[in-house]
Amino acid sequence: MNRGIGLLVIATILWAGNYICGRYLGPALPPTFLNTMRWAISTVILIGILFLNKKKLPVFDLWKEFIILGFTGIFAFSTLTYLALTNISASQAGMISAGIPIAILFFTPIILKEKIGVNAWVGAVISIIGVFLLFQGRLEEGSSPNTLIGNIQVVLACLAWGLYTVLGKRYSKQADSLTLTAGAALFGTVFSAISCIGTVDVESIHMTGTAWLCLLYVSTFASVGAFLAWNVGVKIVGAGKSAPYLNLLPVWTVVFGLLLLNEEMSFLSWVGGTITIIGAVIASIIGKVSAKSKLGADASFNG
Known part of the structure; x- marks a missing residue:
């Protein structure tokens, strides 16, 4: 059990690192091209793992x-996240991302036709209030309009991930999580590559030694490494008991943002972020979710 918990914690740390690297890579690569490069490398690794396990990708x-999975989870979620990180801090993005369990809650009854308990919805409302305060905290600081755009992009990314997770659970009867992730990565890379056509200027690419290391990190540790650790x-721990550990993601993101990027957050942003995380914890721990959904704990997260 302790080994399992350790792997879950490691996975959240690796995913949090993606937000930090996303900030570093902002000046080096356009978001769409960054996402294409990241998942092109990850796809090769994932397909290689399938091959080693004597499995084929049923394209x-x-x-x-x-x-569907490639568009929502790989292209939409990751691209929106990288776009947001060009407008707001990693800490801010991480705090808002605490609402991901709420997005999963929202889509669960619609797609899986599963009932969600009252306590879970209470947690959802609390998290929404927290996100609103996060928005307000940045606006009160006199930030540029890009800050509001960045906040909205993270919210849309959360919705994309919620949809991906619930659909992934729906498709889990047809293939295992590694196969679904590899297939999603392949098609998501294609979508990302298409989005680069006519939008990426070669002169906007400024790769440095640090940028190359960050790209290597998000393509391996934050994608494949975290996927393996989480699954x-x-x-080991079980799907139901694993779900709450996703709430560590915003915590690690804030810690790394403060330590590695010297980011600052207003008092109102701290309050909003704390409320968002508390709401997510209530929704994923106290909320009476049906045994079949478990907040999508058995689905991988791509950071």
Whole structure:
């Protein structure tokens, strides 16, 4: 059990690092091109792992599922996150991302037709209030309009991830999580590559030694490494008990943002972030979610 918990914690730390690297890579690569590079590398690694496990990627059999998952979880979520990190701090983005369990709650009854307990919805409302305060905290600081855009982009990223997670659970009867992730990564990379056409200026690419290291990190540790750690941890601990550990993601992101990027947050932002996390914890721990959904704990998170 302790080994499993350790793996879950490691996974959240690795995902939090993606937000930090996203800030470093902002001046080096356009967000769409960054996402394309990241998932092109990750796709090769994931398919390689499938090959080592003597599994094939059913591209033609599950192409519809892969397209949907690739668009929502790999292209939309990751691209929106990287776009947001060009406008707001990693700490701010991490705090708002605490609302991801709430997004999962929102889509669960719609797509999976599963009932969500009252306590879970109470947690959702609390988190929404916290996100509103996070928005207000930045606006009161006299930030540029780009700050509001960045906040909205993170919220949209959370919704994209909630949709991806719930759909991933729906498709889990057709393939295991590694196969679904590899297929989503493949098609998500294609979507990202298409989005680069006519939008990426070669002169906007400024890779440094640090940028290359960050790109290597997000393509391996933050994607494949975290995926493996999380899924092994879930198998040891159990899906239901694993879900709350996702709430560590915003905590690590803030810690790393403060220590590595010297970021600052207003008092109101701290209050809003704390309330958002508390709401998410209530929704994922106290909330009476049906045994089948478990807040999508058995689905991987791509940071």
